[in-house]
Amino acid sequence: MKKKSEILKELEESVIQGDEEAARKAAAEAIGANLDPVVAIEDGLTKGMSLVGEKFRKYEIFVPHVILSADAMKSALSLLEPRIKGEGKAKITLGKVVIGTVYGDMHDIGKNIVATMLNAARFNVYDVGVEAPARRFIEKAEEIGADIIAVSSLMAVTKPYQRDIIDLLNDMGLRDRYKVIVGGGAVTPEWAEDIGADGYGKDAVEAVRMAKKLVEGKCL
Amino acid sequence: MIPFIEVLKRAQSGPFCKPREWDMKVIYEKVRNTLNEHGLKGTYDPQNPVNTDDGLADEFFKAAFNLALEVGMYCIDTQRMIKFSEEELKEAIYEAVESVTIGKYPDEAFLRARKPEDEVLPTAFFGPFGLPIDENLWIPIHQSTAQYRVVDALVPGTLERLYGVEIRAGTPIETLAGKYEAVLTKEAVRRAGRPNMGLSGPETSPTEFGHFGGYGVPGGYEATDVNIVLAVAELKTDYARLHKVAHILNLGAPICSGHESMVGGFPETPEGATLVSIAAVILEIVVLQATIPGGNPFDVRFSCNTSRETIWADSVSGQAQSKHLTRPLVASLSTLAGPCTDMLLYECTAKGVSVVVSGHSLLWGVRSSGGIYKNYGTGLENKFAAEVTKASAGMKRSDANEIVKEILPKYESKLKNPPKGKNFLECYDPTTLKPSEEWATIYNRVRKELIDLGVPLQKR
Numbered sequence: 253m254k255k256k257s258e259i260l261k262e263l264e265e266s267v268i269q270g271d272e273e274a275a276r277k278a279a280a281e282a283i284g285a286n287l288d289p290v291v292a293i294e295d296g297l298t299k300g301m302s303l304v305g306e307k308f309r310k311y312e313i314f315v316p317h318v319i320l321s322a323d324a325m326k327s328a329l330s331l332l333e334p335r336i337k338g339e340g341k342a343k344i345t346l347g348k349v350v351i352g353t354v355y356g357d358m359h360d361i362g363k364n365i366v367a368t369m370l371n372a373a374r375f376n377v378y379d380v381g382v383e384a385p386a387r388r389f390i391e392k393a394e395e396i397g398a399d400i401i402a403v404s405s406l407m408a409v410t411k412p413y414q415r416d417i418i419d420l421l422n423d424m425g426l427r428d429r430y431k432v433i434v435g436g437g438a439v440t441p442e443w444a445e446d447i448g449a450d451g452y453g454k455d456a457v458e459a460v461r462m463a464k465k466l467v468e469g470k471c472l
Numbered sequence: 473m474i475p476f477i478e479v480l481k482r483a484q485s486g487p488f489c490k491p492r493e494w495d496m497k498v499i500y501e502k503v504r505n506t507l508n509e510h511g512l513k514g515t516y517d518p519q520n521p522v523n524t525d526d527g528l529a530d531e532f533f534k535a536a537f538n539l540a541l542e543v544g545m546y547c548i549d550t551q552r553m554i555k556f557s558e559e560e561l562k563e564a565i566y567e568a569v570e571s572v573t574i575g576k577y578p579d580e581a582f583l584r585a586r587k588p589e590d591e592v593l594p595t596a597f598f599g600p601f602g603l604p605i606d607e608n609l610w611i612p613i614h615q616s617t618a619q620y621r622v623v624d625a626l627v628p629g630t631l632e633r634l635y636g637v638e639i640r641a642g643t644p645i646e647t648l649a650g651k652y653e654a655v656l657t658k659e660a661v662r663r664a665g666r667p668n669m670g671l672s673g674p675e676t677s678p679t680e681f682g683h684f685g686g687y688g689v690p691g692g693y694e695a696t697d698v699n700i701v702l703a704v705a706e707l708k709t710d711y712a713r714l715h716k717v718a719h720i721l722n723l724g725a726p727i728c729s730g731h732e733s734m735v736g737g738f739p740e741t742p743e744g745a746t747l748v749s750i751a752a753v754i755l756e757i758v759v760l761q762a763t764i765p766g767g768n769p770f771d772v773r774f775s776c777n778t779s780r781e782t783i784w785a786d787s788v789s790g791q792a793q794s795k796h797l798t799r800p801l802v803a804s805l806s807t808l809a810g811p812c813t814d815m816l817l818y819e820c821t822a823k824g825v826s827v828v829v830s831g832h833s834l835l836w837g838v839r840s841s842g843g844i845y846k847n848y849g850t851g852l853e854n855k856f857a858a859e860v861t862k863a864s865a866g867m868k869r870s871d872a873n874e875i876v877k878e879i880l881p882k883y884e885s886k887l888k889n890p891p892k893g894k895n896f897l898e899c900y901d902p903t904t905l906k907p908s909e910e911w912a913t914i915y916n917r918v919r920k921e922l923i924d925l926g927v928p929l930q931k932r
Binding site for chain 2: 357413437
């Protein structure tokens with residue numbers, strides 16, 4: 253029988269390699285070895301994903317690899333998560349994020365990278381896609397009980413729609429319920445502050461850091 | 473050329489493909505496989521940012537043709553692959569367009585098909601390319617570029633407001649803004665004494681509405697101006713882009729296309745981005761019916777196309793395209809530094825020299841300061857870019873490589889945190905349209921530096 257440290261290493265490695273099959277196999281082994289699923293996730297999968305994020309930041313790997321790693325992690329999580337009991341559950345998910353690109357804007361690559369990285373950082377991510385009107389973000393946030401709404405815009409004439417989401421939240425009396433993060437090619441920290449966003453992410457790494465900061469201390 | 477109606481039919485009836493499958497199976501896997509099959513993996517040469525190997529450019533073109541043939545272009549709205557036969561693609565690439573005239577007498581300019589190291593002058597098509605610009609500064613900022621005769625045609629910025637009202641994509645305000653942008657830009661060139669100067673636009677048209685409102689309507693942009701249809705992502709199109717194509721065809725005007733092929737994105741490496749960029753150009757000729765196709769490898773890390781990787785990729789891609797196609801070919805210039813910095817001029821130089829010796833017909837720009845900051849565009853960087861590109865005509869690729877090797881280290885380390893520079897009012901006099909002493913001094917210093925490095929700016 254494999255040592256627990258070996259299984260943890262396999263979980264970590266499967267995520268680094270973006271190998272979905274290996275991730276599922278290692279997760280099954282972890283279950284068979286009665287490894288605490290929280291430990292398997294934190295010291296195996298998450299450790300691997302942190303390294304993937306670091307490699308992406310250094311440009312050693314690219315977008316598709318990050319997606320494959322996130323898929324591998326998701327696949328192993330689907331086996332491990334149902335076995336977590338009680339308080340352990342709260343440790344696993346950092347929060348729920350609704351993400352999308354604003355109305356009139358078809359660009360999705362930046363939004364997809366951020367969604368993948370948030371997922372990998374153990375946020376549950378709900379993607380409302382591109383060209384999403386303000387109400388779609390809010391309806392989804394209400395439906396799933398989101399913690400964060402993350403809004404992307406690439407162009408000068410689409411970024412006003414980021415403000416619309418915040419305005420609509422205010423008008424609906426829901427502003428206090430959600431943290432709003434903005435980002436994208438046309439967006440600056442000054443703009444984020446100007447429209448009353450809670451956070452700004454210059455890139456995917458920054459967006460994840462900001463999302464973690466915003467849910468810090470939050471009882472999930 | 474395959475009729476556009478046939479393209480539209482295939483957009484509705486081509487093979488179905490889910491978006492995720494397109495990104496991960498078609499682009500990611502096929503690009504990897506194609507690079508391997510053609511022995512192109514690992515050919516990126518950071519020590520030599522301007523390619524001098526004709527064989528490499530030829531092999532990339534062959535590989536890109538195969539990729540274009542195998543996958544076609546993806547229509548986001550219908551989730552269908554618009555595919556073509558080998559004969560259809562060959563027919564498209566063999567069709568020759570030697571020259572396209574833009575603007576009208578006596579201010580017209582000529583976009584000419586070029587080859588690597590060609591002595592034919594590229595067209596200086598410059599202006600505050602897509603930069604957000606205040607409506608009250610629109611005319612002086614554009615006039616500040618149009619006043620320089622070395623600039624042949626003008627690329628506008630993006631309007632943020634119309635009569636003080638915020639412009640929003642996809643609304644009737646965008647439709648109105650399309651024409652308003654044209655009216656203001658025409659006034660700028662009229663004041664510069666070049667009323668018939670060729671223009672591109674509307675730039676304020678993220679969707680088809682700005683385009684419908686501003687192109688081909690009385691007082692708007694005319695069929696003698698260029699209208700660019702920009703792809704959303706690598707080898708992808710949608711009905712908004714196809715609407716624009718239909719409208720331009722109705723007007724009988726030439727279509728200019730563009731795309732960004734992401735280094736660090738789904739094509740992964742500089743080689744992958746090169747391959748996809750060439751395939752995109754081949755497909756833009758048929759899908760978008762582009763007379764003047766083009767586009768660029770773009771760096772996801774920094775959001776620019778002046779990094780070492782993208783300059784190499786663009787040089788190979790430009791050489792592959794210009795050797796095998798006879799058409800005016802477009803490259804674009806997206807810099808990160810802002811006006812009144814030497815870095816902006818270095819970025820213009822590295823990109824300008826490399827694309828001109830690689831056979832591009834025009835370098836579309838200058839999109840300074842990452843295109844983010846409002847009014848961060850002036851005439852001087854556009855004049856400079858025009859001078860550099862024209863001075864590079866006829867230069868040997870090996871000489872260009874040596875120049876770019878000297879220039880890149882001057883700014884590469886600053887790509888992550890580039891200098892914002894100064895906005896128009898901080899470094900230009902809006903009345904006299906003269907640059908500030910500080911900006912003029914930077915321009916003169918860098919210009920002299922480049923002459924010493926071998927860029928023959930003194931001839932221009």
